[in-house]
Amino acid sequence: MEDARRFVSSFDRPNLYLDVRPGQQRMQQILRFLKGKETQSGIIYCLSRKSTQNVAAKLVAKGYKAQAYHAGIEAEERSQIQDDFINDRTPIIVATIAFGMGIDKSNVRWVIHYNMPKNIEGYYQEIGRGGRDGLPAHGLMFYSFADVIMLRKFAEGTQTETFQLAKLERMQQFAEALSCRRKALLNYFGEHVTQDCGNCDICKTPPNFIDGTLIAQKVCSAVARLQEQEAMGMVLDVLRGSQNAQVVDKGYQTLKTFGAAKDIPWKDLQQYVIQLLNQGVLEIWFHENGRLVLTPLAKQILFKGKKVRLADLIQPVETTTKKTKKKSTRKDLFEKLRTLRTKLATEAGVPAYVIFSDASLEDMEQKLPRTVSEFAEISGVGRAKLEKYADVFLQVIAKHQDALESNLATHERSMELFEKGFSVAEISEKRGISENTVYGHFLKMQELGHKIDVLQFITSEEISAIQKAKQELENPEGLKTYFEYFEEKVPYWKLKFGLLLG
């Protein structure tokens, strides 16, 4: 504790912005983060030598001056890299944790943790390399559940396993904290702070809370009905009513909670379960295949009506475009992944779920991994599966994405803008097409099965009028007859909607 206190006094700087983000598409997030920071000094910490090289190479490819730094590099070259960093010749260093010891560079403007560090002490020390000059600096940490799994594997079997795992758990709680980060940090080191700092991601955008009691009850009930024998993936599959082979083999489709949370997307449900873990409602027994186990708190929720608060899941703004694209094409990527899975399963003579569960495919479809390291973060991807399948699955995903990006049809583009919140008039102006055409695009999307609330464009009175016209005109061919019937006062697109909706 003495050590920790000393840390605080040397680090407690309000100029350091603390930021933790979900580790999806980290590289894209980093590139966005670095826009406009080309000449600023910064450090990216990675867990492996290999990822330092990958990340540095990607940054260089994008025109940034970056160097990888790890213990595998010759001492002489390492000191050259350090020297270039200290003297601002190379602004960005992508390093394993070894980097930074004994370097006192005051103008490090940002520190990124590509993976969640293994303990708070390490995190604290590393972000402390930013902003020593007292000017604003940014500490950005990526966090994913896959990081936790990986770090657990590192700790397991070591002499200090229990200790390391406990530290890791604290780190994870910090990453998932829903209250001021600095308060959590300082409290961890025994400095009792009651005021929110105002300079961390949580203070800037506090989460909304929802009454999560019903969700928690469903989750706990599923865990109970699975006799506390299944890991998170299976619990999610059961709650989502997934009919995959593994579920069916075990007869779980007959459980009372099967499909109880099918209205919640897989990813969101997973997040809620993690929150429940953090609130001490559930536990993971890592030594027993990661099975989920109920705690006494879970029993209070199930039987004593104890209320649960869950943080509402806020989607990062940046992914709006991607999400919209995904919405219209989700199904077909999933189908492509399934087809590949079937092919591999047939070749290997094993059931499909042995290759990947539906949950894994769904996760791929959501995260759209581009690289092997991104693929490693997909739920259900261990080392063996990574080696065997990453390449083929990545190929399918890349091909799909490329086709999508180059072939986004004109009606899809209009829809995309509309879903981003642009009005029809704005889309018409932005795209240089008439409003009539924009409505035509919506109509086309509607015909293609894309769900649009068309009643925002046409009233039910208008629909009945058009339907009435249809009867009076005795089902005429072509819209022109209708157009004339309404004395050219109802635009073509509205006539089409009216006919379609009648």
Ligand SMILES: [Zn+2]
């Ligand atoms: Zn704060």
